[in-house]
Amino acid sequence: MEKENFESxxxxxxWLKNIYGQLKMLQDFERIAREGCRSLxxxxxxxxxxxxxxxxxxxxxxxxxxAMELDILISxxxxxxxxxxxxxxxxxxxxxxxxxxxxxxxxxLFLREKKMNNxxxxxxxxxxxxxxxxxxxxxxxxxxxxxxxxxxxxxxxKKTW
Numbered sequence: 001m002e003k004e005n006f007e008s009x010x011x012x013x014x015w016l017k018n019i020y021g022q023l024k025m026l027q028d029f030e031r032i033a034r035e036g037c038r039s040l041x042x043x044x045x046x047x048x049x050x051x052x053x054x055x056x057x058x059x060x061x062x063x064x065x066x067a068m069e070l071d072i073l074i075s076x077x078x079x080x081x082x083x084x085x086x087x088x089x090x091x092x093x094x095x096x097x098x099x100x101x102x103x104x105x106x107x108x109l110f111l112r113e114k115k116m117n118n119x120x121x122x123x124x125x126x127x128x129x130x131x132x133x134x135x136x137x138x139x140x141x142x143x144x145x146x147x148x149x150x151x152x153x154x155x156x157x158k159k160t161w
Contacts, residue, residue: 016150019080022073026140029066033059033133056123060110063129066136067100073143080147089146096139100132 028038036055037043046054074093081089103109110129114122144151 019073019076019147019150022069022076023144026066026069026073029062029069030133030137030140032062033066033129033136035059052122053120056111056125059125059133060107060129063110063133063136064104066133067097067104070136070139070143071097071101077143077147080150093139093143100135 031038035043036058037046043051043055071094074090074097078090110126110132112124112126113120114124
């Protein structure tokens, strides 16, 4: 019996570690989708002549990863939502995410390429990319609120005698 409880605890801990890893990954995707790189050091390492191409392309690709990883996370969290909301929350989040997943491969909605003499000289980020990233961030934030009971230990109520 004790071994069974221990194995069950290990599975729960592994599952929580997986969720935590996905949330950390989403944070990286979010940062790069917003800025095009993780840090100022990374930004400075991109040669100036390539920044106008590399950064917007990185933003778009990470926005795509952000949306796809969010979709996977929602599926993985189906049992983490509070009992009364389980099925509804998964459907709600999938429904919110679905329009993005449907249009995510249409790069021209998010980026505009500028070419000169048939050579790519610049990629412009269109407003829809930033709007999409903000929308994905709001979904992620709502998910964190909904699963907070498994992420954070409840504060102990201090007894006064």
